[in-house]
Amino acid sequence: MSEKYLYIETYGCQMNDYDSERIKNVIGIPETKDPSKADIIIINTCAIRAKADQKALSSLGKFKNLKKNNPNLIVGMTGCVAQLYGKKLLSNAPHLDFVLGPRSIPKLPEIINNIEIEKTRIVETSYDVEEPFEIMPYHDKGKVTSFLSIQQGCNKTCTYCIVPTVRGKEINRPADDILLEANYLIQKGVKEITLIGQTVNSWKSNGLKFSDLLNLVGELESLERIRFTTSYPRDCTKKLIKAMKTNPKVCSHIHLPVQSGSNNILSKMNRTYTSQWYLDVVNRLKDEIADMAVSSDIIVGFPGETEKDFEQTLKLIEEVEFDTCFSFKYSPRPGTPAAVMENFIDSDIAGKRLSILQEFQRKITYKKNEERAGKIEEVLVEGISKNDPENLMGRTSQNRIVNFAAKNNLVGRLVNVKINNGFQNSLLGTII
Numbered sequence: 001m002s003e004k005y006l007y008i009e010t011y012g013c014q015m016n017d018y019d020s021e022r023i024k025n026v027i028g029i030p031e032t033k034d035p036s037k038a039d040i041i042i043i044n045t046c047a048i049r050a051k052a053d054q055k056a057l058s059s060l061g062k063f064k065n066l067k068k069n070n071p072n073l074i075v076g077m078t079g080c081v082a083q084l085y086g087k088k089l090l091s092n093a094p095h096l097d098f099v100l101g102p103r104s105i106p107k108l109p110e111i112i113n114n115i116e117i118e119k120t121r122i123v124e125t126s127y128d129v130e131e132p133f134e135i136m137p138y139h140d141k142g143k144v145t146s147f148l149s150i151q152q153g154c155n156k157t158c159t160y161c162i163v164p165t166v167r168g169k170e171i172n173r174p175a176d177d178i179l180l181e182a183n184y185l186i187q188k189g190v191k192e193i194t195l196i197g198q199t200v201n202s203w204k205s206n207g208l209k210f211s212d213l214l215n216l217v218g219e220l221e222s223l224e225r226i227r228f229t230t231s232y233p234r235d236c237t238k239k240l241i242k243a244m245k246t247n248p249k250v251c252s253h254i255h256l257p258v259q260s261g262s263n264n265i266l267s268k269m270n271r272t273y274t275s276q277w278y279l280d281v282v283n284r285l286k287d288e289i290a291d292m293a294v295s296s297d298i299i300v301g302f303p304g305e306t307e308k309d310f311e312q313t314l315k316l317i318e319e320v321e322f323d324t325c326f327s328f329k330y331s332p333r334p335g336t337p338a339a340v341m342e343n344f345i346d347s348d349i350a351g352k353r354l355s356i357l358q359e360f361q362r363k364i365t366y367k368k369n370e371e372r373a374g375k376i377e378e379v380l381v382e383g384i385s386k387n388d389p390e391n392l393m394g395r396t397s398q399n400r401i402v403n404f405a406a407k408n409n410l411v412g413r414l415v416n417v418k419i420n421n422g423f424q425n426s427l428l429g430t431i432i
């Protein structure tokens, strides 16, 4: 029998990247980048905004002909769109063999086996998986940085968000299990671990808090750096700030989505803090931790957002001076409370606000990058630079990309680089 191949397409957040690696590991056949050579095709989808789930559905359409020509081909959809639409997907796409929610990845071998033997079509979107973290990702050797999932699902109730619907209630992975995977990664040569979870800093398990976990991971030898994402502002405790400050491996960067600068909108979003409260947390972080970088997510055009609300968001951006900020036009998601709110914002108006905001932030990011010129930065070298094969690429503790000329054997090492120029998305320097 000839060897079988898996083709997988991944959309969305770090969680999905991580899940795709788990899928590769649990299926256990080599990957191909060419769908026409595949025996199993999987689309791992994202439902965060309407655009993302449309992408997932149109991606599915691409594989119709392959299935027609090869009835033994197995086509599956996993991830958040799979969870959201469930069996409706099977009736809409006759060439789809299975639909599997994000919690059910450990059940994948059994499902594929059943399809092969019984030629059935399967929908698995229940949350009754005993060991949701059972399957580790397929971790490549030679990687300098890696994600490590410490939490699935989300217990927050933000009115715009589909995540709690499609990923279920928060479950926290036990510390021992996290340390086991961390050690495994370190043995493979990983130097920087990014702990991931939907609200990663709300992690708790057996009496331990997230700050304790940072310290436990910090004790692992040969690990140089720890990052974590995404943080929920209300769970940014003094204990956490202290752990970040005292643990030298924890990077000086936090991704802390604010979503809006208007208290009126924050309240409608049910974010459970005010803009002043958010500013206080950011100021505490910046006061306590030298050279602290803060990035954020913002939604514009939330139902009822007035010009004044929008201006308050710009004012908050000006005050914090985010290092980077991802911003999105509000997109109603089925079944969420915000989708049935009044005073929807006209798409053109929301679009205009989005461009104003993005232009405003672009200037701040550029200015902050330019200010690094002349400074010496510690950089963890990740690999060859994308734009110039003569250069290496790495990141500073603040998560800025640095390109610099050097010899290849520095990959995986911490080096000092003198910054010569700051650009919009990266810095250019000389190794010293």
Ligand code: 5AD
Residues within 6 Å of the ligand: 048, 049, 160, 161, 162, 257, 259, 297, 298, 299, 328, 329, 330, 331, 332, 333
């Ligand atoms: N519409 C637009 N943006 C959204 N996000 C989450 N839900 C929505 C939505 N319905 C954004 C938030 C979140 C990021 C991952 O996506 O800013 O932090």
